[in-house]
Amino acid sequence: MSRLWNFSAGPAAIPTAVLEQAQRELLEWNGSGASVMELSHRGKRFIALAAQAEADLRELMSIPADYAVLFLQGGATQHFAQIPMNLAAEGARADYMVAGHWGEKAASEAAPYVRVNIAASSKSDQYLHLPSPESWTLDPGAAYVHYTPNETIHGVEYHDIPDVGEVPLVADMSSNILSGPVDVSRFGLIYAGAQKNIGPSGLVVMIIRRDLLQRATRPMARIFRYAEHAAADSMLNTPNTWGWYLAGLTFQWLKDQGGLVAMAERNRAKADLLYNAIDGSGGFYRNPIAVADRSRMNVPFTLHDSALDAAFLQASEAAGLLALKGHKALGGMRASLYNAVPLEAVQALVGFMADFAQRHG
Amino acid sequence: MSRLWNFSAGPAAIPTAVLEQAQRELLEWNGSGASVMELSHRGKRFIALAAQAEADLRELMSIPADYAVLFLQGGATQHFAQIPMNLAAEGARADYMVAGHWGEKAASEAAPYVRVNIAASSKSDQYLHLPSPESWTLDPGAAYVHYTPNETIHGVEYHDIPDVGEVPLVADMSSNILSGPVDVSRFGLIYAGAQKNIGPSGLVVMIIRRDLLQRATRPMARIFRYAEHAAADSMLNTPNTWGWYLAGLTFQWLKDQGGLVAMAERNRAKADLLYNAIDGSGGFYRNPIAVADRSRMNVPFTLHDSALDAAFLQASEAAGLLALKGHKALGGMRASLYNAVPLEAVQALVGFMADFAQRHG
Known part of the structure; x- marks a missing residue:
């Protein structure tokens, strides 16, 4: 048996070169005397790895300095809930543009935390196309606009960034992050589960405009606050170190690919x-x-x-x-x-x- | 360079035999044509792996049938917050027995969600011993009693399970789970970050008495409800598949060790x-x-x-x-x-x- 062509929707294919490197150094990484999985996230070696991964992602995506990059857990689904907890005051409204299953799910998990307005939807047409801009009912007073640039089940994708004016645009890029250049400055927040275009499951990469970190005003545990994660360089608690490591290898591979x-x-x-x-x-x-x-x-x-x-x-x-x-x-x-x-x-x-x-x- | 003796507090040493097996099959697992990280968690192969890991853990710990076993994300720290969200009604009280840093942290992260009573603490003696039972001020009306059986920083450990009467006992066993036999039936909920005695970071194993799954009455997203995770066999969203796989290998290794x-x-x-x-x-x-x-x-x-x-x-x-x-x-x-x-x-x-x-x- 050998490696076959893998068209999985996620967890999905990882570059063979990345897996080969991970295999070579699985028992002993980088002269440390241990596997990368066996090292403290607070040790110098792992901190250097983590910083390099962030730097490579910033370079690949040309992420402006006023954006924080976070390496979190919980999958995109947890952040469907955590994003309104962090970006919306209690009682605030948010717009959701829905072009398939994942947009629907994001809106439904957000509902306990924000007044959800479905500002666009193509559900009545079975998501066979994106909601047409003429049909959008955006609320200029919304805390943010959420959308899903690529829908993995329905197979639709926004090829341009929707113009939502001054309201922060939040994008679940789980399934198309790093698939091409994107103007990060158009977004308030980008997040992505790693298991499609970044690495293994159990890791979420988030890119958030720093001013939005101050919006979390409701009572909640520190672990749910993005500002706390940003202040702690995503080491508020033990991160998924293996996921972070493989993400870093993938970012290097992407640079090698051009x-x-x-x-x-x-x-x-x-x-x-x-x-x-x-x-x-x-x-x-x-x-x-x-x-x-x-x-x-x-x-x-x-x-x-x-x-x-x-x-x-x-x-x-x-x-x-x-x-x-x-x-x-x-x-x-x-x-x-x-x-x-x-x-x-x-x-x-x-x-x-x-x-x-x-x-x- | 080779593997050295690793005394890390966590992420910590993983059995070399487990790492060697993971290394052998990193590129192609179990005749699947792909790495275990590249397989859908909803496919037959991964579901069988997941079920075997749970069965092995149940056998190792003699977990009674009326307990659910969950494989979650977020680290123990996230569950410091999620446990009161799930086990306590709004306005309810919970007892915390504090014997070191992690017990303190559990109480402080719980505070936004439950009225925390420090029912025992040895802080005034710099945590040089456990709180003596005579000093406990347990509340028979508490939703649960939380304690940390082993404190990784202060180096104290409960060698017997505290008798807290009929109130469900919740234990953060991150640093001593699987270190010896334990009578699971004495607990309402046991949870453990994996990165000490189970596997890599980014995975939490939870053992919860099924009747407690029904206690989550406050509004929250589905992703935060343990009952939803239990109903979905911990595949409510994409789990940390690599962590689950390595946990399973560790459980098999433990069985091999006797x-x-x-x-x-x-x-x-x-x-x-x-x-x-x-x-x-x-x-x-x-x-x-x-x-x-x-x-x-x-x-x-x-x-x-x-x-x-x-x-x-x-x-x-x-x-x-x-x-x-x-x-x-x-x-x-x-x-x-x-x-x-x-x-x-x-x-x-x-x-x-x-x-x-x-x-x-």
Whole structure:
């Protein structure tokens, strides 16, 4: 057995070069006499690692100095709740723009802490496209506007940053962070679960404009306050040190690959290859999303006859193509094309798809 | 360079055999074609791994069926806050027994969510012993009693479970879980950050009596409710899959070692060896804790002349003994002797200590 092409939606593929380095130094890291997992987060060696990871992320994303970078736990889902706790006073309102499952979930977990206004939604159209700007009902008095730039289940993605005026824009970038350059200064807060484009699960990376750190006025434990985490360099308590380490290796790998401009080009090429295969299959395969709103990261597609689904999954796995089963909410297939999925994987996939269509067409 | 003897207080030593297995299968786990970190937590392979880890922990600790076992995130510190959110109604009272730094911290993080009664404290005696039972002021109407069975900084440990009557007993076992057998049925809730006796940081293991899951009545996001995590088999959102995997390997290693009775014997032998070396040093080394209350896991000690501290630390590291520097709150030295620290490590330490004392006595 060896490593196969992995299209998992998350936890997802990690660059093989990153895993190989982690494997080499798993028992003894960097001359320390111990695994990186066995070192105090407060020791000099780990603090240097942590600072280097932050510096590399700042360089990759051109993060302005007035933004703090935090390495947290709890998954994006915990921060669906913690963000209103930190950014909204009790009784305040917040706008949520909903373009799929994760936007819905963010709004619902926020509801105990803020008055949620669904300022945009394409749910009535089954999330087949983004909410059109004419339909937005933004509240200029909102504490913030939350949106999900890429929806992993529905396969829609914002290719431009929505203009929400002066209200701080909060983005759950779990599934498309680092997939291309982004103007961080347009955001109040960016957060991402690591398990798609950064590293293993159990780590959340957050980029927050420092003035927003002062907004948490309601009573809560220190551990929930982003300002406390920022003041403690994300070591208010023991962080996920392994996750932080692998994130750092991934950031170095991204720099080696040429940074986010290069990644954007590759991700565009990968997505184009797959969408062209689907659209050019004469209806054998189908992706229903409005073309302009299609995700580069997650490509859901169906077969013209769902009775072929089981055969497709069995044959694709036999061909070394992993985790193509679609989310249960939509059925069908889904291929996730995060940074660590190389073009060769997508070439293998479209080759398999063409062959399968020919055999079953 | 190779692996040295690691006395870190946490993140701490992990059994070498566990790390070797993790290293072997880092790139490709269990015939899956991917790293265990790259697999969906909702796939059959990972679900089987997760269930096996839980079953092994249940076997090791003889956990009764009316207790749920959860694999969570956030560190013990987050659960200092989340426990009162879940176990106490708004306005309710809870008792805290405080025998060191971590008991204090648990009480202070709980304060926004429950009326904290310090029902016992040895702070006025600098935590040199446990609070004596005659001094306890337990409240029969408390929602729960919280205590810290082992204090990593001060080096005190409860060797018996406190009798708190019918009120549910909540224990932060971060630093002594799995160090010996424990009667789980005496507890309402046991929780532990993984980074001392279980695995890497970023994982919390919780054992909770199922009837207590129904106590969370205040408004909060689903992600904070233990009942939701229990209902979802700790997959309410993406768990720390790597941490869960390494915890499972550690549980198997513990079974291979003969289980918790065998570990208790070894831990007793290790601690006795070190305490005897300290007490028999003619005052060169000193541990100030009441003998009956001394921790088997964390042994703080001072040199008779603190001007020798720097030389001791430099020479011990040169001798392959890592992370002996004491916590900054107490100064001096500290040796943590968790499960993964073998007797040979303590033998090397006491040999070094005798030699150092002879050279500097």
